[in-house]
Amino acid sequence: MPSPRFTAESTSNGVIERDFVVGEVPGVLWSPASGTGRAPLVLMGHAGGNHKRHPAMVGGARRLVTDGGFHVAVLDAPGHGDRPRTAYDEQEVAALRRAREAGEPEGPVARRYSAHLAELAVPEWRATLDALQQLPEIGVDGPVGYFGISLGTAIGVPLVAAEPRITAAIFGLFWPETLVATARRITVPIEFDMQWDDEDMTREAAFELFGAFASTEKTLHANAGRHHEVPRFEADSAVRFFLRHLDTTRPPG
Amino acid sequence: MPSPRFTAESTSNGVIERDFVVGEVPGVLWSPASGTGRAPLVLMGHAGGNHKRHPAMVGGARRLVTDGGFHVAVLDAPGHGDRPRTAYDEQEVAALRRAREAGEPEGPVARRYSAHLAELAVPEWRATLDALQQLPEIGVDGPVGYFGISLGTAIGVPLVAAEPRITAAIFGLFWPETLVATARRITVPIEFDMQWDDEDMTREAAFELFGAFASTEKTLHANAGRHHEVPRFEADSAVRFFLRHLDTTRPPG
Numbered sequence: 251m252p253s254p255r256f257t258a259e260s261t262s263n264g265v266i267e268r269d270f271v272v273g274e275v276p277g278v279l280w281s282p283a284s285g286t287g288r289a290p291l292v293l294m295g296h297a298g299g300n301h302k303r304h305p306a307m308v309g310g311a312r313r314l315v316t317d318g319g320f321h322v323a324v325l326d327a328p329g330h331g332d333r334p335r336t337a338y339d340e341q342e343v344a345a346l347r348r349a350r351e352a353g354e355p356e357g358p359v360a361r362r363y364s365a366h367l368a369e370l371a372v373p374e375w376r377a378t379l380d381a382l383q384q385l386p387e388i389g390v391d392g393p394v395g396y397f398g399i400s401l402g403t404a405i406g407v408p409l410v411a412a413e414p415r416i417t418a419a420i421f422g423l424f425w426p427e428t429l430v431a432t433a434r435r436i437t438v439p440i441e442f443d444m445q446w447d448d449e450d451m452t453r454e455a456a457f458e459l460f461g462a463f464a465s466t467e468k469t470l471h472a473n474a475g476r477h478h479e480v481p482r483f484e485a486d487s488a489v490r491f492f493l494r495h496l497d498t499t500r501p502p503g
Numbered sequence: 504m505p506s507p508r509f510t511a512e513s514t515s516n517g518v519i520e521r522d523f524v525v526g527e528v529p530g531v532l533w534s535p536a537s538g539t540g541r542a543p544l545v546l547m548g549h550a551g552g553n554h555k556r557h558p559a560m561v562g563g564a565r566r567l568v569t570d571g572g573f574h575v576a577v578l579d580a581p582g583h584g585d586r587p588r589t590a591y592d593e594q595e596v597a598a599l600r601r602a603r604e605a606g607e608p609e610g611p612v613a614r615r616y617s618a619h620l621a622e623l624a625v626p627e628w629r630a631t632l633d634a635l636q637q638l639p640e641i642g643v644d645g646p647v648g649y650f651g652i653s654l655g656t657a658i659g660v661p662l663v664a665a666e667p668r669i670t671a672a673i674f675g676l677f678w679p680e681t682l683v684a685t686a687r688r689i690t691v692p693i694e695f696d697m698q699w700d701d702e703d704m705t706r707e708a709a710f711e712l713f714g715a716f717a718s719t720e721k722t723l724h725a726n727a728g729r730h731h732e733v734p735r736f737e738a739d740s741a742v743r744f745f746l747r748h749l750d751t752t753r754p755p756g
Contacts, residue, residue, distance in 0.1 A: 446714075446723070453710070460725075461699075467734070470699070470725035474718065481720070483747060487740070494736060 253384040254279070265315045272378045276332050277325040278302050280311040281387065288389045290496035291321045291382060293375065293416070295398025295405050297423075298360060301331025310397070310485050318489045320395075320496070321388055325378060327401060328370040338366070357425055357450065364404035365428045371405045372412060379415060393496035397488055399423045399443060399480065411435045418495035420488050423477065425451055426459040433462035440468040441491045443484055450477045506637040507532070518568045525631045529585050530578040531555050533564040534640065541642045543749035544574045544635060546628065546669070548651025548658050550676075551613060554584030563650070563738050571742045573648075573749070574641055578631060580654060581623040591619070610678055610703065617657035618681045624658045629666060636668075646749035650741055652676045652696060652733065664688045671748035673741055676730065678704055679712035686715035693721040694744045696737055703730045 254270035254277070261267070266281045282289065292314050296307050302324040311322040326332055329339035342363040349356045383390045396419040398406040403424040410419045411432045419436070422443030426433075440463050444456035453472075460470045473481050507523035507530070514520070519534045535542065545567050549560050555577040564575040579585055582592035595616040602609045636643045649672040651659040656677040663672045664685045672689070675696030679686075693716050697709035706725075713723045726734050 446721075457706070466727060468699075468727045469734075470723070472713075472723035472725070474721045481722075483743070486743060490736070490739060490743070 251380055251384055254378070254381045263312075263316075265312055272381045273374070274333075275325055275374045275378065276302070277323055277378060278307075278311075279382065280315050280322045282315050282319055282321075285319070285387060288387055288392055289319050289321055290393040290395065290492070291323065291379075291388050292318075292395045292397055292492055292496075293379070293409075294322055294324045295371075295396070295402030295409075296324060296327065296330070297399060298364065298401035299330070300401075302326045303331070310488065313485050314397075314489055314492065317486070318493055320492060321382075323378065323382055325371075325374060327405065328367050328374075342366075355450070361404075361425055361428050364401050364424070367401065368405045368408050372409045375405070375409050376413060379413070383415075393417060395419060395492045395496050397492075404429065407432050407436070410438065418492060420491060421459075422456075422471075423448070423451075423480070424459065425455050426462065429459055430462040433459060434464055437464045437466070439491075439495050440465045441487065442468065442470050443480055444470065444472045445477055445479060446472045446474045448477045504633055504637055507631070507634045516565070516569075518565055525634045526627070527586075528578055528627045528631065529555070530576055530631060531560075531564075532635065533568050533575045535568050535572055535574075538572070538640060541640055541645055542572050542574055543646040543648065543745070544576065544632075544641050545571075545648045545650055545745055545749075546632070546662075547575055547577045548624075548649070548655030548662075549577060549580065549583070550652060551617065551654035552583070553654075555579045556584070563741065566738050567650075567742055567745065570739070571746055573745060574635075576631065576635055578624075578627060580658065581620050581627075595619075608703070614657075614678055614681050617654050617677070620654065621658045621661050625662045625665060628658070628662050632666070632668060646670060648672060648745045648749050650745075657682065660685050660689070663691065671745060673744060674712075675709075675724075676701070676704075676733070677712065678708050679715065682712055683715040686712060687717055690717045690719070692744075692748050693718045694740065695721065695723050696733055697723065697725045698730055698732060699725045699727045701730045 254272050256268050256270050258269040261283050264283045266283050268279045270277050307324050314320045314322045329335045345359045346356055382388050394415045396406050396410055396416050400423045403421040407429045410416045418439045420441040442460045507525050509521050509523050511522040514536050517536045519536050521532045523530050560577050567573045567575045582588045598612045599609055635641050647668045649659050649663055649669050653676045656674040660682045663669045671692045673694040695713045
């Protein structure tokens with residue numbers, strides 16, 4: 251089992267940032283600069299149309315490292331960021347753009363395209379987790395969480411359902427249709443973010459997906475505001491959630 | 504304007520606990536033992552059938568003092584704790600007990616009785632706030648928050664609507680019927696706790712009351728579990744909420 255191949259490294263404000271590649275998939279690993287021993291790993295999935303260095307990813311990762319002491323890994327989803335687009339990617343991106351320009355709902359295209367991306371991305375994430383766990387500062391039996399909203403939920407729900415190493419997850423802002431059956435197989439603690447005034451999906455859709463998780467511990471956070479207005483303090487809540495669920499007190503292995 | 508009359512004082516684990524009386528109303532004030540200068544004040548309202556020293560109040564107050572540096576005041580609601588019960592109190596408590604023993608919903612009696620208690624309690628809270636603000640460690644223009652679930656919400660919603668000094672509030676676990684019209688006049692930031700599997704009230708009832716607040720910043724927290732199973736980590740979330748909204752950085756006045 252190979253470790254990730256690191257291609258660049260920098261350090262700022264107490265956080266080490268390393269670009270890596272696993273197979274053909276590029277990612278970034280953020281870690282505490284002062285880290286001694288092992289720390290839990292949080293996998294973060296970006297939203298549709300974004301990429302591994304979107305400000306929401308960089309900001310969220312830095313907060314998890316600085317306030318939680320975690321390692322944080324983000325991958326470019328297929329067809330996103332530094333990755334090539336296929337003809338099918340181009341076709342679906344064009345369909346999303348047409349829907350947006352026509353003022354029509356993006357949901358039907360977004361659900362179909364995201365389900366396709368998830369099929370590709372789940373094995374990529376699992377191989378990346380294999381590789382990252384070869385690093386001594388993470389370790390093969392270290393705790394692992396997942397945090398992904400929107401496309402990050404479309405990919406994350408099947409990933410968490412398939413991956414017993416992930417023991418806590420934060421999801422949100424995605425439609426139930428393609429995910430409910432898979433969510434019913436998830437039993438780990440869940441935090442789920444929705445927007446109370448989301449112009450892209452109904453409240454009932456969010457309640458349906460949240461309701462589907464089989465987890466005995468799950469929390470819905472509904473914030474006033476539109477789809478893209480998830481408040482910044484939910485990133486702080488994410489740190490507290492992972493501090494509760496990912497054991498940070500194990501001695502270095 | 505008189506200060507509260509203190510009747511007892513003790514200190515443990517960094518927290519000063521002072522019993523006080525304002526008029527006929529007994530309360531407890533918890534404060535940081537190491538406090539220098541002024542700190543914001545959080546008013547906490549207890550649940551129905553409880554009192555100012557219920558473990559949920561003591562635990563929540565200690566956490567707000569220790570983790571947030573706040574002062575925390577709790578009063579016995581009318582007919583609760585160390586306060587006398589009127590004939591009407593006895594009548595309504597008996598009606599609640601009959602409903603419970605018959606397996607009937609307590610909601611109709613609880614709403615009626617709580618509305619009565621709120622009419623008495625709102626002026627008591629306002630007089631208590633007047634008195635507490637005479638203390639130099641709180642101050643007449645210091646920030647004030649309110650935190651009350653269940654009966655604490657039935658009293659807190661009309662209190663916050665009437666009291667411009669309260670600039671952030673946490674509510675939850677109460678029915679909308681008697682509170683919606685008043686909630687529509689509240690514009691301060693709100694956190695609202697509901698239980699996803701509450702046996703005493705429907706999800707729609709919680710959504711209706713949460714939806715009624717006119718606040719541009721409001722967050723609903725829905726946790727898996729029954730009415731009395733609000734998870735302990737919501738007390739931590741309350742600390743974070745008040746740290747965001749009550750300015751703790753002003754220089755001592």
